[in-house]
Amino acid sequence: MSNVVIIxxxxTGRGYLNRFFQSESITFLDKDEELIHSLQTEPCYHVSFGPGERKPLALENYNAYLIDSEDGIQAMADADLIMVSVGKKNLKDVAVSLKKGLEARxxxxxxxxxxxxxxxxxxxLMELCEDQRVHLAEAIVFCTTIGEKWSLDILSQNLDxxxxxxxxLGHTLPYENMVAEEKLDVLMQRKIYTYNCISAVVSYLGYYKKYEVYSDAANDAEIVSCIEGILKTLNHCICEEYHISAKEQKEFSDMAVDKFQNRNIVDSIERNARDVDRKLGATERIMAPLAIVRKHxxxxxxxxxxxxxxxYYxxxxxxxxxxEAEYIADLPEEWQKEIVEDLEALGQKKDIADILK
Ligand SMILES: NC(=O)c1ccc[n+]([C@@H]2O[C@H](COP(=O)([O-])OP(=O)(O)OC[C@H]3O[C@@H](n4cnc5c(N)ncnc54)[C@H](O)[C@@H]3O)[C@@H](O)[C@H]2O)c1
Ligand SMILES: O=P(O)(O)OC[C@@H](O)[C@@H](O)[C@H](O)[C@H](O)CO
Incomplete structure (x- = not known):
């Protein structure tokens, strides 16, 4: 049995990652005191899937500690594998905590x-690799998981x-459904520039149209038409950029659209729209696809x-x-002008179809 620590x-950490390690010893580490207290006092929680999709999983036999506590540092020191899922903006803080674990190791x-x-x-997290014992790599989460503040239970997409x-990483891992990928950087870019790009369309236009339930927005006729318009151009450019066949990219984007339109995955606009500053970054889901489209x-x-x-959001x-100007400064002038005009039109509460005319 290996010691798996989930930071x-x-x-994602408690609704998805733990599924891959049900026969291992799992320790959750977090900085949220209330959450750690709930995990320490509740012996079991459930991950459920859409109606009729799959039997809920009952998860038990885990430990949970505050990340910087003595027990937390010892858990990192004793770990064989550490999975990290805290949100990109928190990774630098996690690096500080991980260093303490490595020092005690x-x-x-x-x-x-x-x-x-x-x-x-x-x-x-790259500085951690100064310690020769560390093997650092990325994994990609395609599965949507949705939790609520007041419960440990999670609603999840049925995807392992x-x-x-x-x-x-330098070697393969023995865990079922963890798939060794040789070109992870390309898959990650395609994922962020396809799945998460579509997610941004649904979230931000959905917010504008006052939706709260994500799948309602993803099924809205005007938003669907925007997604189709984007994919018609973007899929072609992504194929050229990453040397992918049109069929493979179409299947990839179809899976994203199907998932977002699935009403059994009761996701929120709020969860998907969070951290807009990060999402407007140069390597992120809106600006990077625009750069690829421009390049082609x-x-x-x-x-x-x-x-x-x-x-607008x-x-x-x-x-x-x-x-606003700083976010779009790297785009060609005519595109900047169009975004500014669109933003004004959104401020005037115009219909999406009218704005695009
Ligand atoms: N939820 C999804 O459906 C989904 C899908 C794909 C990818 N992701 C990605 O997974 C990552 C996590 O997302 P999430 O939805 O699970 O977020 P979340 O907010 O539900 O969970 C993040 C957890 O990290 C903890 N945390 C933050 N900083 C920390 C620190 N310094 N030390 C210890 N714990 C810390 C928070 O307290 C929180 O409990 C993000 O990068 C997100 O983009 C999420
Ligand atoms: O997790 P974020 O904030 O980077 O993005 C929100 C959603 O786009 C994202 O969680 C997707 O649902 C997920 O990446 C699955 O495709």
Whole structure:
């Protein structure tokens, strides 16, 4: 039995990652005191799937500690594998905690895998590799998991598939459904620029149209039409960029759309729209697809409208960390102009179809 530590006992950590290690000894580490207290006092929680999709999983036999507590540091010191799923912006803090675990460690090699959305996220943990025992790699989470503040239980998409970067890790892992991927960087980029790009369209246009339930927005005729418009251009450019067949990319984007439209996955606009400042970053789901489209001499009015709607969301929720102009400064001038006009039209509450005319 290996010692598996999961840092981040949130939706992905406790609703998804633990599934791969049910025969192992699992320890959750988190910085949220209330969450750790619940995990310490409740002996079991459930992960359920849509009606009729799959029997709920009952998860038990786990330990849970605050990450920087004595027990938390000892758990990191004793671990064989550490999975990290805390959100990209928290990785630098986790690096500080992990260093304490490594300092207390007397065992040999340790595998550390990130399970985060983002391109090259392991960069923030790279300093840990100064310790020769550390093997650091990324894994990709395709599965949606949804939790609520007041319960440990999780609602999940029915998907057990966790690809990881076998080249960076340097060896394969023995856990069922963890898949050794040789070109993880390409798969991660395609995932963020397809799945999460579509997710941004649904979230930010969905927010504009006052939806709260994510699948309701994903089935809205105007939003569906925007997704189709974007994919018509973007899929072609992604195929050229990453040398992927049109069939493979179409199947990939179809899976994303099907999942987002599935009403059994009761997800929220709020969860998907969170952290808009990160999502407007250069390597993220809106700006990077725009850069790929530009590189291949195409344009996408619907993707420019998505950028405007993300800025609109940021303005309305007061979560932008820069001026609007700064977020779009790297785009060609005519695209910047179009986004500014779209943003004005959103402010005037115009219909999406009218804005795109
Ligand atoms: N939930 C999903 O459906 C989903 C799907 C794909 C990818 N992801 C990715 O998985 C990652 C985690 O997302 P999530 O939905 O589970 O988020 P979440 O907010 O539910 O959980 C994150 C957990 O990390 C903890 N945390 C934050 N900083 C910490 C620190 N310094 N030390 C210890 N714990 C810390 C938080 O307290 C929280 O419990 C993100 O990168 C997200 O993009 C999530
Ligand atoms: O987790 P984020 O905040 O990076 O993005 C929100 C959603 O796009 C994301 O969680 C997807 O649902 C997930 O990546 C599965 O495709």
């Amino acid at each position: 981040g006992a949130g939706q 007397t065992k040999d090699d340790i595998d550390i895998l990130t399970a985060e959305n983002g391109v090259n996220v392991k960069q923030d 598939y966790l690809p990881y970067d076998v080249v960076a 001499d195409q344009s996408s009015p619907e993707l420019l409208l998505t950028a405007a709607s993300a800025l 940021g303005k309305m929720t007061k979560t932008l960390l820069k001026t």
